[in-house]
Structure formats: C-alpha cells, structure tokens
Amino acid sequence: MTPRRATLLVLFLLCAAQLFAGTGKIIIVNNDRSGTGFNDPTPATPVGGNSGTTLGQQRLNVFLAAAETWQNNLDTNVDVRVSATFAPIAGCTDTEGVLGQAAPIEWRHDTDGVPKPNVWYPIALANKLAKRDLSPGVDDITVRFNASVDSATCLGATSWYYGLDSNHGNDIDLFVVVLHELGHGFGIAGKATAPDFSENRPTISDVHTLDTATGLRWDQMTVEQRRASMLNTGRLAWDGDLVRKETGRFLQPVTTLTISAPVAVARNYDIGLAAFGPVASKSTISGRVVIANDAANAEGPTATDGCSALTNASAVAGRIALVDRGGPPAPADPCTFAKKARNAQAAGAIGLIIVDNQRESCAPPAMGGSGSDVTIPLVSITAADGDALKAQLNANVVVEGALRVDPSQLAGTTQQGFVRLYAPCTFEAGSSVHHWDTPASPNLLMEPFVGSDLLHGLDLTIYQLLDLGWAQPPRSGRRILKK
C-alpha cells in the first residue's frame, strides 16, 4: 500500500469512527408478563401527548420518551439495556408507598478505557469507556415501578400521570421520576451505602464528592472522615469541572442573609422564608443586627422570643431585629411567627431574623402562618448560625447584615461556587450524598425530594454525568431545558 493510500484509509477509518460514534441506543427491555405492567390491556384515553390507548402502552411510551431524552444527550456508544418492570410493589397504603426503584445491575473497575484505576464504574459507563459490551447478554440498569399506584388503595386519589406535557396536577409525573431513576442507573450512585465503600474502592461519583471544609474528596478520606463529611451541611459539594462551568445556566442567585461584619461571622447564611410579609428576595434591606428584648411572661417564656412588646424598641428601631423561635407551652395562646414579626415591626425594626430552637435541625425552618399586616421581611436561620451571631452581639460587637439577593452566589452552591450535595447535619429523610442539596433553585432533577415543578429536562444532571466520563453526542443539547 502506498503512503497516499494508507493516508486515505486512515482518514476513511477516522471518518467512519466519527460517523458511528454515539450510535448506541437506550433499549427498554419489557420484562412484564402478558397482560400486566407494560402489557396491561386496560383501555386508556390518550393524555398529554401520550397517544397510547391502553394502560400498558402509555406506560411504555413514557419510558421510551425518557430513554429518548437521555439518548439525545448522552453518547451511549454501546447499547444500554434497561431491564424494566411495572408490577405491583407490596406495602402501599392510602397515604404512603413505594413508587419505584433503580440501580446499575453491575459495577466494574480497572476495565479497558476507564481513566481512573481502582474506582467502581456502573456497567453502562464501563461499557461506553471500553467501547464494547463487557457483559454481553446481561442488562445494564434495572428499574421497577409500582403499578399499584394506579389503584385507589395505593396513595388514595393520586395516580401515575402518563402525559408527556408536565400537566400532572396532583398526580405523579412518571416521566420525571423515570428520568431521575435512570440518572442513578447511569452512575449517580454509590455501590455501598454511604459512607462505606465496596471492597474499599470508591465509585466514580465518590471521586467527585468534595468536602469544601477539609478540601478532601471522598476517595481521599477514611470511612470515619466520610461519616463526618456526609453530615457537613452546605460544605459537601460536587467538584466536577463541567457542572461548575454550567451552573449559572440552571441556578438563580441566592436569596440570603449576608453578614458583612465582623469578619468572624461574615458570610451568606442559609435562610428559611415566611409564607407572609414582603418577599425577601425583592426587599433588600441592610443595617445593624440587634437582639430584641421583651418581657419573659405568659406570652413567651424568654426575654428574647419576641412574643410580647419589645422593651428595647429604641435599640431596635431602624435595625434588623433578632429573636428566638418558640413560645409559651400550651394551653397559652400561641406565639406565631407573625406575632413576632408584628412586635418587631411595632418597635420600628426594618427586618427580622428568627433563630430556630430545634437544635437537631440543620436547615432553617420555613415559616407558615399569615399576616397581611406584616410589612417587614423576615427570615429564619439555624440554631447554630444563631449562636454564632448572638455570641458576637452579646460581646457588644457590631454585626452588620443584609437581607438580599446575592448575585455573586447561586442558590444551592458553596461560597466557592461548587454545587452542594445533600448532606443533612442529622440523618434526615431522603437519600444522602448522591443528590443535589435542597436549597438549589429552581429545583433540579437529582434532588432527593423529586419536585413537582420539574420540567422534562436534564438540567445540571447531564453535566454531572459528563464529569463521570460520559460524553455528549454531536449537536446535542436540544433537550437540556433551562427553567
């Protein structure tokens, strides 16, 4: 072969390789028996863009549409086989139940093409990196959804919504939860329950899990360090470059309490918002923070609960008042959040900070109630954050704060710009670590509490998977919806 022919052949092979890159498909393997699940022949009326005329057909259409969304955004390279069933799962009541489950069927390490040694990869990603099926004939991801949700005895009037248009009302949008669960199957998962590693090896997700307080990633920690890290609220984050680069497209600036002085406590604080009063995000106020004092009496047992008229109104006027959550024991009249706000407002405060009294909680409470007469913004902070501020105030240090939208920080990110992972300071409801943290706003697909307001897009999740080692097909991105 002449050099010219050899060059042409190499060029042809390169073009062919490019042409066939990303030609793998996401295949939904219907494992249901005849007449059940995806094969349920019960007649159904087409709904929300789903043209299926039987229950089974509609279920399958949703799965296929979710698979297509993933396929439009991931270079699957090798076919990904999703073993799917839609059968009843035992244990559902009228108020609680299991919706479904998902997992990679197999994990591999040190296979061809993986960039990191001694790290677990979910089989679908290992196949993609090896450019071949490492387990021929074996499915890659398992998903199982609960058909009982469609019955009146499971979750009451709530059913699966099989439309493809997000108009699910009080029903559960199957499309979104299939997208979410497939995300775990593609690799946003641990192989063992955190903080443990299987055979002392991290998964590729663990390798990108960073504790910003210590500067260590999970693969650099001992199990005890990881145990502490998974409770480090607000400081556990995803360190992948692509997520970090794209964060601004999906998250909005954070609404926050910013303490600017003294330096010891200067930072943005996580806040809880009230169901009444001016919207904190639209009412920037700034000034000195002052502890509000009132009588410890039948209206409120402490001198800092703000349950009765403030006794230091002259100190509070024109400033941001700080009071403690809580009120008198029953059967006394309750000391509501609104009552505290009215007392602060009457004393001339320009804003109110309520310090949580639930010490086991690491997220500031959302404040219910009503108060159309409340004209000052109010926010809540955690007990720990309240302690830090009160220590300064009790030492007569001037504390300067502002309730505002901070354009320099996005909701759900750390001060360094990493997207936070779910790490509740006490072991709370919801899976830890392999989800985004709940302050992310707008809601993200891979938060532990799958939001009812999610659009049918992959938001930051696709970039999380690219950080793991997946690739995007050429000309992709049409389905990565921005809210």
Added chain:
Amino acid sequence: MRQRFFIILLFAVSTAVTASAASDEACTRETLRPLGARAHIDVAPLFEKNEAGEVPPEGMEVLVARIAPDGSPVLACVDSAEAAKKFFEAPMEKVARGAKEK
C-alpha cells in the same frame, strides 16, 4: 362515682390533647406526632435477598411517596430502609419543605 371519675378523666385528657394540638404554631407543629399515628410501610425487603434468593443490585435507589394533608404527593429518593423510615416518620412540614416549589 367510679364511672363519673372516668368520664371526668376522659374529658380532661381530651381537653389537654385538643389544647396542645392547637398551640404555638411556631414550635409545636413539627414536634407533635399526629393523633392516630399508625405503623408505616417497611421497605427493608426491597434491600434484602428475596424469596427466590436474588440479591438486589448494589447502589439501589428507591423512590417513596407520602400524601400531604392537602392531597399532594411528596416524593423522596432513598438509598436505605433506614432513610425510608425517617422519611415516613418525619413531620410532613419538614419533608414538604424539602420538596417545595421554589
């Protein structure tokens, strides 16, 4: 006399419970367990070997749901039976907060 005593006792208990449930919304809403609390579903079998001896895949994530008093579903994705138990037992306001529309 004895019957009257029990009637008075019953009245006193019911009054106390009613008063307690209606008290300070700032601190009691998340600490009182709902009256008539019942056993929650157990998802542990999903994480264990089944009757056929099949072991669930490692890295299993389970999506669970509760119905809020307003009839809306609240969803959570958990990776252990313990996390599911916490979700089912948690005060609704706490889990609904995590799931709220922002």
